[in-house]
Amino acid sequence: MQNNKNLVSMNEIAQLNPKHIEKIIQFHAKQLSDFLQNIAPNGETKPRTKAICEKLESSSAKEILQHKLIVEKKHNYIKQDLKLNESMQQEIAYKCEQIQQLGILYTMCVESALLSHLYMFLEIYIQAIREIESKHNILSFQSIAHKVFAIATDTLMIDGDFQSDYFFFRLDSCISHILFDEYQDTSIMQYRIFEPLFNEILAGSGTKDSKSLFFVGDSKQSLYAFRGANISVFEKTKRLDSMQQESLSHNYRSKKAIIDFVNDKFANLYKEEYIKQLYSEHSQDISGVVNVKLYEDTGDKEINKNAVFTDTLTQLNRLIESNVPKKEIVILARKRDTLHEFNLFLKENDSTIKLNLDKSGKLINQPSIQAIFYVFKTQEYRDEIKLIESRLGMLQDSTQQVTIQQDFSPQDSKPKDSTESLQEKLRKAKNNYKFAQKKLNKLLGKSYFDNQYIAIPQQTSTYYSLAKSIKSVMESLRFYNDDCMELLEIASENIDIKNIDSLFEFIENRESVIMQEEAIHAMSVHGSKGLGFEYVIYLDYEAQKQNNNEKILYSYNDIFLDSIRIDTTTKAMNIYRDKTLQDLADKKERENLQQEYNNLYVACTRAKIGLYIFANKESSIATHLALKDNENYGEEIQTKRDSKQTQNNLTIISKLQAKNTTQEEFLQEKQDSFYQHNISMQHKQILGLSLHYSLELMLGFGIKNPYAMLNFLYGFYLDESMIVEILQKANNIFKSSLEKLLYMDKNTIKCELSFLQENSIKRLDALIQNGEEFFVIEFKSSQNISEALLQEHTAQLQSYMESIATISQKKSQIKGYLVYLQDNVAVKEITL
Template identity: 30%
Template sequence: MKAKVVEQFLALKASAGSGKTFALSLRFVYLLFCGANPHQILTLTFTKKASDEMYHRIHQHLKILKDSLKNGDYAQTIIYQELIKEGLTHQDIEDHMSNIYEEFAQSKPRIMTIDAFFHSVLKKFCWYAGVSYRFEVGNAPINEINDEFLSQLNQQSSQQIARFCFSHNISLNQFLTMLMNLDKAYEEIDKSQQNVFLASSHDIAQEIIQKMQVMASWIRSVPNATPRVVKHFQKTSLAEIMKSPRFLLEWQEHTWLKKIDLSPMDNVRQEILNLLKDYFISKESEVLQWLQSYVQIYKNTRDFYLRKANLLTFDDVTLKSYELLYHQIDRDFFYFRLDDKITHILLDEFQDTSVMQYQILKPLMDEICAGNGRLSERSLFVVGDEKQSIYMFRGSFASVFEEASKRLQKSHLIYNYRSSPLVIAFNNTTFAPCYEGFVPSKYPKESASSEGYVKVQNCGEYPLEAAVYEELNTLLESGVSEDDIAILVFKNDDIQLLKEFINTKNPSIQLATEMSSSLFSKQEVKILLNALLFIQNRDSAFYLKNLLKLLGKAYNDDFSPQSALYTLKATRKPSELLLTLIEEFNIANNVSLKFLELSCDFLSIDEFLESLPVMMCSAPAQSNRGVKIMTIHKSKGLEFSYVILVDRFSGSQSDRQKFLYKYQEVSLHQIYYKMQGREDFDEEYKNVFEEEKKRKQQEELNVLYVAFTRAKEGLIVLQKNEKSAYERLSLKPTLQGVITPISKDSMIELESHSMPQVVEMSYHGKQSEFIRNEQETTSILNAAQWNNIKFGEALHSVFEMKLAYNMSDDDVHTRLLNRYGFYCNSSALSDALSKANACLQSEEFKQISRDKEILCEVSFIHQDKLYRMDTLLYNDKERIVLDYKSSLQGHENHQTQVQGYMQFLSSLDKGNPKADVKCRGYVVYPLYQRSFYEIFMF
């Protein structure tokens, strides 16, 4: 097929509810009909849920298309209609449908999160990044890292850090988090920036005071200077100057100074202003230099612990990928290797991309757009919406979408398929004045949605929680199902507040809370953890008292001697202990059961407790049924029939960031240390300060846009009269439309499935109970033995990569370095590759492999034992097994091993008298002159 991609390089702006997932999946399907291999299309999303949904949507489109072509009703399917609009013919679709469907079903498409993509990149180049090939992704053991970092500080450093935290009103944990963020920023910052060397801030401050004394002396000599004016100029410290700097800034325009001719002091005043700017710059330099020394100590401590645990966080994976690209590997080589058979890129939710993520992806995107490479037909499809960029606290930078779109054609999705006409019109009217170039959403006429419902209510002195309950009752009394209602709030704390209030008023209302909290912060998990710790150390009353408090018991209470706390043995598996404790404390729910599930992989309490700090596990939702209560951030990407949007219960969180970041386009250019009043004297700092303020205000607006656009049928907005989060929207009380319940049929269908079915599963055992590995050893190995074993594994890997995957020598060597570079040096791995190649190019191997299929790493179970053949060569007449060994030591055992394989292969034809298949075997010693030893049956 030579179908040409329409709009080859496209940036699609997709407002809320405009069908971006459909657009992305349509693009993917279209590319398949243009001849793209599914594995050549890289599709990146920001959540696992989104990537799973994308895969299933594409599969569903292909299946519907395939079935409709078979049934003859293809003209009515939306996917067929859209493909025809894109320029495909019916013949194109019909001729290739079956092959495309089968190829997609059998392939492994690269539809993944951006974190998963960077993970795969780091796996490919781990040797260059100094990371083990078998690294895992999880939470960093923050407490251990922090403790080790603090233990390395002397008394003076500890006191300096304590003073810094006190003066900046931050906790020690916030200080340590700041060090980690600075480390990341130092990696991103433009290294060409030149440091400005000034006098020390102390010396500059003294010079400012001297200038002020000159000015004060002069003002005292002015006849019409009032005592108030004279006193105002008598500043003896920098703190006093910064407390009331208006007289310096306004100068002749200041109310008190208008009648005084200040021109004799104009030069002195300008010198003071310049010195104040220099003071802030010098102070900033000193603070950053002081912090940088601790950043390096913290980084080294953190890296040590992560290497020890063979662990990286998602942020570490991104950072290591960035370091690879910009510091540790040639960029052309990096992207040449990375670009292996990627010809099309689809990027979802691109407004949520961080600067660092964009810097990693940009060269790959540039190469796709340039069209240079092995394949001429390439495309880039970027989807995003700046109005929905709400993750600045995670590092997202909305401007990257605009930057990425500069060289691309631009298009808008103008229809809103989610919301009712009234909700669409209300949101258009509300947000059009707030966004420059706002494109109003349109209501698709073919949609069967009802007219909708919109209500804005000022609560006045009426408590917000009471107003929420009233609106909820109104919806329920109007016939709206609990499952069709969502209450959106600004903070996690508001969720619990509303839940308790509604439960107090009406316990029969089912509530499903979605809180962004860790599993380990839940009450049930804290109870079980303290119980495990007490069982492990019954001499410690600390955990017992914690447990009593968590269970709501008195301090002097105790448990019965027959309690599991006293009778259970600490040597039992943690899963067995937890199950008994859950039953005794009567805390069986999805939180405690999730914790129980985590424990099933561990054999001892020690092992389980040690692993917990690095586990990443969010608390499960209490239920998917009932009225949903969640934060606006949690609701992004979701939709609900009726939304009750609640104003802030408390003020917005104060800004505790201590640094400002200056960007040039989408590159981090400079870090500024925040100091109160600096913007009055440093114009460049002021510009950065205002830019940061504008970005935060923009994100606050985006949060409101996301909240208002979650509603399908109806939107209810509850706002306070004062300090409302909606002030900038200038909302007026309104009531439009009527509440329309969702159809009764769907409600009945939901109710019929409301009770979960309980199924008791029979125990059939597990493989570990009856399958033994072919070779098991419990001996302790020294370093040399361990290196020899790893060399042998590397040798086996060469044969597998060559025979099973037909890989080039360069690719094989790179993968060997990644997997075994920690154990074997480069020359040893080159030797393994050379010896294996010699075997594969020998006349003996060519003879025994002629006209045969090749399988590698063939596993089978025989008499409850797991075996694995290195290589199997076969055709209709002969089966040949090869087993590779790096040493002649134990040759008799090697012979017996291969004879066992041959015996198994011969047994496959028992019962088939017509079968005449010979079985042969070889032990291959690649490191010796005579490599192939044929083995004969007993």
């Protein structure tokens, strides 16, 4: 805080006790009451005036300050009853003015006390956060930002040992270019962190080693003031030396009707700051459409809401019937509550339409994924029931009592299980099983009383694979949708996750693939920022409300905090703000209005082809944009999309085959998923590929036991015994005649090395360099080696060796080895 004059004033006020000011206010109110009674004609105070005097004498200070006589400095009853002359009216106004001044002093005293308590609680809060961070050895993003700010502003400087200038000098040497996106939402703290870097770059502008700053932002899309974003940062940056401004005049997202609507409505709001949007060629191929439907404010929330929601549902069905993809429709609202209410309305009136609320269609909440989860849980509870029943049976045999007690975990709440405790555990396990079974029945559309058990095949392997179990359940339930495939892929990629509970915890925030494609998006305007949709439906069934609830107000001198004020007044007591506080409140009100304009601008500019507004006539969007009922731009578009829905051919996963390939055909187009290949692959080829992959991992990457990686890639095709056999064959190479070569000092081993030979790309299985020597190794998994095949392999290897000799220019120091990976490794040395 740099305004010393204000500080001194506030410090002086801090010495005053609000209770003392209250008594002074009550004293002056009593004096006013006495004055009114003394000037009554004939000494008789009429009942209406007498009631006012009694109120002044018996009320609290807050009640006195809100009294109509004190606020307005006059009262019709008093003027009529007391037959006031000009002098009397002036005296009453003067006494009311004195109380008002005391009211201002009183609110400042209360504010000072609150600030004092706020600072105290802030220190406690900061200390608590530091202890939590220290205990868990973590930092939140906000904590990191504050610590960086402390470094950037010398706040961390202790006894002059730390200087931020040196820190930024070192940092600046590593940075040539800075690009800020969404710059309109930058906070003052963020700006002050980067300001020294900005200054360094701008100071070197025009030099030989010129660096650059690039800012992208739109002040009309600044929505995050509640998170600290300050548009003054955006404006300040525009005024920096050497900064060049360029405005994008053309709109490449929206069609003509939407551009016209936005230009017409927002030019009046933003005045001279608004730059009219021009059409791009793309914008004019079809006109687009804007439709506005307004509703009378009945004063009844339910009536207003049903009217808006009913027409919104009708419009949704029109779009869907026109074959507009659901993922290209979004419903926007100022508040999430409106979206939740509309979602309930849909469930009651058209359950076929699904909403993806603020992209909250989580993977774990989808019915098919829930069904897989409860299949695992039913088996888990069945196993638990069997175990407890077995122990109960054993416990009934007193000769085995000691054995039973020793068998239980020391973590149980009791040192040993009695029959009663086991029976209680059994009861809970049966209840859990019943709940899981009934939940599964509902998800699968079966009878409540159905007890069909879906078994998960037991894996005897010491390497348990959750992915294999999930695959088995999917096949049993015939679940092959995108969400299930996503779940299977995640389980395959994370082999360390061994149970379904851990997997669901891991994917807690993962989005549903289906919901992203087949549900209509519904989100707050803030959530839609940066996105675009073909069709936007905007809902607002409520009348506009004045929402100036900010109580903590900040005053800045440029980008430096000048003072913090707390507005303790209510709407009825606004006259008791001092001038500084009133100015801050007025400034905040203007900023809130600007944020509201920005909110509406972002909502309207999300639309590409169609914008539909369903709103209360007294709503924010209707009043600020001066909308008229049935206001239209453009024409309704008849969508010509193909209405045929592409049907995915469902194939049982175990029958899917990988792409037919050989080692030499290694340049393949990357596929989105390994499981999507449906060209047959021969078993021997899979064995050969997996063997080469094992050698690549062992030799090229030094992975001694690549079981997990091999199982991940080929586990759906090869059982454990085959994988173990492959690894044993691969390991045998280290026990062959190549053992010394593989363990030579200063060896450099490269596997799967590509090179160009006669305009064709070839690939070596392995190339070893030791000093000036090169060793080319070609692995073969052939079991039956004929003379013809050996000659073919030899010629192939010799051609590789010649290429390496040409590249290295050391023909005499190149050796080649054909390695046949049979039960016993056979090695044949080849020379040029």
